Every structure is written in structure tokens, then in C-alpha cells.
Amino acid sequence: MITAAAQGNGFLSPTGVEIAFVLVGLATLGAAAVTVTTKQLVHAALWLVVALGGIAVEYLLLTAEFIAWVQVLIYLGSVVVLLLFGLMLTKAPIGRSPDADSGNRPVALGVALVAAAALVWVVVDAFRTTWIDLDGPAQGSTKVSGEILFRHWVLPFEALSVLLLAALIGAIVLSRKDTPDTAPPATDKKGQR
Numbered sequence: 001m002i003t004a005a006a007q008g009n010g011f012l013s014p015t016g017v018e019i020a021f022v023l024v025g026l027a028t029l030g031a032a033a034v035t036v037t038t039k040q041l042v043h044a045a046l047w048l049v050v051a052l053g054g055i056a057v058e059y060l061l062l063t064a065e066f067i068a069w070v071q072v073l074i075y076l077g078s079v080v081v082l083l084l085f086g087l088m089l090t091k092a093p094i095g096r097s098p099d100a101d102s103g104n105r106p107v108a109l110g111v112a113l114v115a116a117a118a119l120v121w122v123v124v125d126a127f128r129t130t131w132i133d134l135d136g137p138a139q140g141s142t143k144v145s146g147e148i149l150f151r152h153w154v155l156p157f158e159a160l161s162v163l164l165l166a167a168l169i170g171a172i173v174l175s176r177k178d179t180p181d182t183a184p185p186a187t188d189k190k191g192q193r
Contacts, residue, residue, distance in 0.1 A: 021061045028054030045083050052076050066142045082168055089175035 014022075031050035038044045052075045059068035149157065 017061055021058060024054055024057050024061065028058065041087055045080060045087065049076060049080050066145050082164055086167065086171035089171040
């Protein structure tokens with residue numbers, strides 16, 4: 001039984017890429033957990049950089065180089081910068097934010113566990129007998145990814161860009177406030193100051 005598993009792909013004979021994939025996945029999961037549990041908003045944004053970077057490394061390990069660089073450029077280069085600009089423009093507190101916790105941790109944890117269990121079940125059920133051939137042709141090539149993106153995912157891609165633009169405009173609007181210096185100068189009845 002063990003010799004049969006050692007001859008082909010199996011859990012008892014992982015390759016170096018599979019071991020690296022699991023280790024990077026665990027580090028990414030840890031960074032994501034710290035992202036949602038920290039009480040400092042800037043630290044959460046920086047841990048989000050680590051989590052999104054780990055996902056890019058996972059794409060590289062799956063030989064999807066184009067998707068990995070899109071992950072780096074779009075998410076690390078744009079979304080996190082937008083998040084940090086939003087934090088700076090709205091003058092969010094830099095230190096601990098006691099008002100960042102709504103008190104619904106048990107409910108949120110329950111929903112997160114149910115969603116994670118459902119996601120793991122769906123992925124395991126869908127790919128139970130599927131193995132990725134890392135020595136074969138690259139599945140994440142630019143041509144294949146571009147055809148899929150511009151054929152099937154154009155509307156969600158554009159909706160995401162509009163959403164990010166609306167978030168940036170909202171952050172700018174929230175950061176502006178009327179100050180006494182911007183009010184017109186007071187005049188008396190004769191129109192003099």
C-alpha cells in the first residue's frame with residue numbers, strides 16, 4: 001500500500017513544490033487571521049499585504065505567473081495603497097481602535113467557520129481526484145488568462161474598478177470638512193468688514 005502511494009502522486013510522497021505550497025498557505029492563513037483580529041487599522045493593512053503576497057506566491061507555485069503578477073500589481077499595488085490612502089484621508093486613528101470592534105465576535109466567528117467549512121468541502125469535492133501537472137504546459141499563460149478575462153469576466157472586472165473609484169472619492173469627501181477659514185468674512189450693514 002505504501003509502495004503504491006510512493007510510486008505515484010499521493011499524500012505520502014509530497015514533492016518540494018507541494019511542501020512549499022502548504023507552508024506558504026499556512027503563512028498566508030496566519031497573516032489573514034492577524035489581519036482580521038488586530039485592533040490597529042494600519043497594522044491590519046500591512047498584514048493584508050503579507051496575505052495578498054502569499055497568495056501571489058501560491059499562484060507562482062501553481063505556474064500561473066501572469067495571475068501572480070496581476071495579484072501583485074492590482075491587489076498589492078492598488079487595493080492596499082487605496083486602503084492606506086483611505087485611512088490617511090479619513091484621519092483614522094493610528095493606534096488601537098476600541099470602536100473598531102462591534103461586539104459580534106461570536107456571531108462573526110460562527111459565520112466564518114461555516115463559510116470556511118463549506119468552501120473546503122466544495123474545493124475538496126470538486127478536485128478530489130485532480131492533480132496539477134507541474135511539468136506540463138503552463139495553464140496560467142497570458143493568452144489563456146486574457147481570453148477568459150475578456151470573454152467571461154469583463155463586467156465584474158469593470159464593476160470592481162468603479163467600486164474602487166467610488167471608495168477613493170468617498171474617502172476624499174469624508175476627509176474634507178468646512179473650517180471657519182473657508183466661511184465668507186462677516187460684514188456689517190453697510191457692507192464693510
